[in-house]
Amino acid sequence: MVVMFDITKKATFDALDMWIREAAKHGGENLAIFIVGNKSDRDKDRKVQRAEAEKWVKPRNFAGYFETSPKEGNGYL
Secondary structure, X not given: OEEEEEOOOXXXXXXXXXXXXXXXXXXXXXXXXXXXXXXXXXXXXXOOOHHHHHHHHHHHOOOEEEEEXXXXXXXXX
């Protein structure tokens, strides 16, 4: 399962736990979870630092953390 948030909007990062719980209710409890920070091209507007996201992911034993920018065409899984 891929759960994405916008690195320029902290509220989207703060909502990750809720979205993961919601997915688990609908059959997603046994899926590998990848967290993806979107809009990495907008680093100057960043509200969630990469280190913060990686620190959040690590104790949860998710499959990984990635950042992507569809605008620049990079960071795809």
